[in-house]
Amino acid sequence: MATRQTRTLARTMMAPAVIVLLIWMAVPLGMTIWFSFQNYSLINPMMTGFAGWGNYEYVIGDPSFTQALLNTLLLVGGVLLITVIGGTFLALLLDQPVWGQGILRILVISPFFVMPPVAALIWKNGFMHPGYGMLGHLYEALGLEPVDWFAQYPLFSVIVIVAWQWLPFATLILLTALQSLSEEQREAAEMDGANAVNRFRYIILPHMARAITIVILIQTIFLLGIFAEIRVTTGGGPGYASTNIAFLVFRTGILSNDIGAGSAGGVVAVIIANIVAIFLMRAVGKNLDA
Amino acid sequence: MARNVSVQTKTGFTILAWAVALLLFSPILWTIVTAFKTEAEAIAAPPTFLPLTFTLDNFFDVQDRSDYIKHAWNSILVSVGSTLLGLVIAIPAAWSMAFAPTKRTKDILMWMLSTKMMPAVGVLIPIYLIFRDLRLLDTVHGLTIIMTLINLPIIIWMLYTYFKEIPVDILEAARMDGAELWNEIVHVLVPMAIPGIASTLLLNVILAWNEAFWTITLTSGRAGTLTAFISSFSSPQGLFLAKLSAASLLAIAPILLLGWFSQKQLVRGLTFGAVK
Numbered sequence: 001m002a003t004r005q006t007r008t009l010a011r012t013m014m015a016p017a018v019i020v021l022l023i024w025m026a027v028p029l030g031m032t033i034w035f036s037f038q039n040y041s042l043i044n045p046m047m048t049g050f051a052g053w054g055n056y057e058y059v060i061g062d063p064s065f066t067q068a069l070l071n072t073l074l075l076v077g078g079v080l081l082i083t084v085i086g087g088t089f090l091a092l093l094l095d096q097p098v099w100g101q102g103i104l105r106i107l108v109i110s111p112f113f114v115m116p117p118v119a120a121l122i123w124k125n126g127f128m129h130p131g132y133g134m135l136g137h138l139y140e141a142l143g144l145e146p147v148d149w150f151a152q153y154p155l156f157s158v159i160v161i162v163a164w165q166w167l168p169f170a171t172l173i174l175l176t177a178l179q180s181l182s183e184e185q186r187e188a189a190e191m192d193g194a195n196a197v198n199r200f201r202y203i204i205l206p207h208m209a210r211a212i213t214i215v216i217l218i219q220t221i222f223l224l225g226i227f228a229e230i231r232v233t234t235g236g237g238p239g240y241a242s243t244n245i246a247f248l249v250f251r252t253g254i255l256s257n258d259i260g261a262g263s264a265g266g267v268v269a270v271i272i273a274n275i276v277a278i279f280l281m282r283a284v285g286k287n288l289d290a
Numbered sequence: 291m292a293r294n295v296s297v298q299t300k301t302g303f304t305i306l307a308w309a310v311a312l313l314l315f316s317p318i319l320w321t322i323v324t325a326f327k328t329e330a331e332a333i334a335a336p337p338t339f340l341p342l343t344f345t346l347d348n349f350f351d352v353q354d355r356s357d358y359i360k361h362a363w364n365s366i367l368v369s370v371g372s373t374l375l376g377l378v379i380a381i382p383a384a385w386s387m388a389f390a391p392t393k394r395t396k397d398i399l400m401w402m403l404s405t406k407m408m409p410a411v412g413v414l415i416p417i418y419l420i421f422r423d424l425r426l427l428d429t430v431h432g433l434t435i436i437m438t439l440i441n442l443p444i445i446i447w448m449l450y451t452y453f454k455e456i457p458v459d460i461l462e463a464a465r466m467d468g469a470e471l472w473n474e475i476v477h478v479l480v481p482m483a484i485p486g487i488a489s490t491l492l493l494n495v496i497l498a499w500n501e502a503f504w505t506i507t508l509t510s511g512r513a514g515t516l517t518a519f520i521s522s523f524s525s526p527q528g529l530f531l532a533k534l535s536a537a538s539l540l541a542i543a544p545i546l547l548l549g550w551f552s553q554k555q556l557v558r559g560l561t562f563g564a565v566k
Contacts, residue, residue: 006390007390007392009386009390010386010387010390010392011386013382013383013385013386014382014383014386014387014398016379016382016383017379017380017382017383017402017442017446018383018398020379020439020442021402021405021439021442021443024405024439024442025405025408027416028412028413028416028417028420029408029412029413029416031413031415031416031419032412032413032415032416035415035416090310093303093306093307093310094307096300096303096307097295097300097303098300098303098304098307098308099300099304100304100308104307104308104311105553106550107311107312107314107315108310108311108314108315109549109550109553109556110314110315110318110546110549110550111314111315111317111318112549112556113496113500113542113545113546113548113549113550114318114500114542114546115499115500115502115516115517115520115541115542115545116500116502116517117502117506117517117520117521117524118520118538118541118542119317121520121523121524121534121538122317122318122320122321122534122535122538123317125531125534126317126320126321126324126531126534126535127317127320131333132332132333132335132337132531134316134320134337137335137336137337140335141336164314164317167314168314172553172556221406221407224409225409225410225411225503227410227411227502227503227506228502228503228506228517228521231506231521231524232520232521232524233524245411246409246410246411249411249414249415250411250414250507253414253415253418254414254415254418254507259415259419262414262415263415263416265411266409266411266412266413266414266415267412269409269411269412270408270409270412272409273407273408273409273412274407276407277404277407281400281403281404281407
């Protein structure tokens with residue numbers, strides 16, 4: 001099959017995709033790195049020239065960076081914790097023989113198809129608003145003082161919204177993995193007298209381990225870049241209370257027009273994502289051989 | 291699942307499962323019912339569940355205030371346009387990698403995947419400046435190009451995993467029968483590849499429709515998609531919960547329906563074929 005002709009043809013067929021992605025990856029990233037070492041502000045044209053590590057010192061040295069980094073970790077960690085544990089529970093539940101399984105799946109998966117700004121706004125106004133939100137009504141019915149979620153617990157509120165959006169993803173993937181577990185294996189364990197807890201611990205969990213790893217890694221990639229949910233709810237505030245790294249770069253670069261410092265923040269974000277990516281690539285790469 | 295369980299157990303699990311599912315679905319359900327209420331009823335305490343006075347006014351108000359139709363049209367142009375453009379670039383690439391793999395195919399695939407790992411904020415500033423200088427800010431074609439680029443790795447990967455499942459033996463059998471290359475493609479390969487291409491198309495339209503980073507940062511009034519449209523409702527203005535619900539429902543309804551049909555493809559596409 002591998003004549004010279006087919007090889008040339010194969011290369012020609014791949015060329016557009018490779019070239020387009022190469023440009024997309026190299027040019028803007030190169031520019032970001034270049035800008036990050038320049039004095040470059042859109043409001044102050046007098047600010048020019050090589051900045052050395054100045055932008056990095058400015059961004060990383062600012063207390064807002066430490067907070068944004070911490071918020072990023074809390075956001076990613078919090079959402080992962082909720083979605084992986086909740087997703088495992090839901091997947092196990094949906095795998096049981098129940099009536100109306102098809103409709104149940106549709107109900108559970110739906111939040112994933114809600115675009116981020118809509119998800120954020122319906123939670124903010126329909127649920128978490130202290131005056132007319134559902135949770136406010138609930139608190140009043142219980143005789144409690146309504147909570148102003150976004151003022152009092154801004155980051156936690158964002159975590160809840162994002163977790164709601166990603167729980168279906170975790171559930172669906174874990175359910176898919178669960179359903180590939182052979183019926184014989186389960187029945188054999190059941191006949192050998194293994195109880196539900198032991199069956200989960202020794203048969204189901206090891207089987208799902210790979211899917212859980214993939215859920216964690218893929219979600220982390222997306223969760224590091226959470227943006228719209230913060231933009232339409234808290235705007236990163238109060239102060240920097242709900243600003244993550246992605247939003248900090250947007251604030252510095254686009255809202256404050258400091259291209260140099262924004263770019264330095266962008267490079268830091270790329271480095272963080274790369275550390276995560278290395279692990280994801282290994283997991284997916286292994287599967288490619290299988 | 292044909293497991294034998296008692297009716298009691300099944301009833302118990304059914305009740306629990308429905309309770310959890312409805313709880314998760316409640317924000318969407320609440321948005322749907324609120325969209326048909328009057329503004330006064332939407333914020334009434336205690337709240338009503340089904341609207342007492344059923345009204346469609348909110349939908350007309352939203353159209354008047356923010357021009358839903360224009361934004362929806364932009365969303366369609368960008369999501370469908372970028373997906374089709376992506377398929378044109380991706381089909382030949384995935385095809386050659388699946389059917390004529392070389393030693394480097396795996397490396398190329400992994401490298402393509404790695405471009406997806408690059409956080410958007412890492413390139414936001416250069417893209418913003420390039421777009422400003424080329425006058426691409428707030429244009430539908432500019433946004434379509436970006437959307438094609440960010441989803442291209444997923445498109446290639448999905449197609450690759452589907453094409454990989456087409457048995458090569460069939461091609462050889464067709465060749466033995468003396469089929470011409472062209473006939474081979476039209477009568478054997480295309481029918482087998484179409485389901486994979488359709489799934490890829492569906493998932494990518496959904497992803498592009500819901501993309502909210504580039505659509506918000508690169509567009510404003512003219513080329514704004516539905517994500518930008520809904521973000522204009524982020525600051526409350528007087529009585530507006532019912533209108534917000536109507537706008538939300540309008541923004542998510544098309545893709546929610548599409549999504550319900552594509553659950554299986556979703557798993558495969560979003561895990562880059564790692565979970566099927």
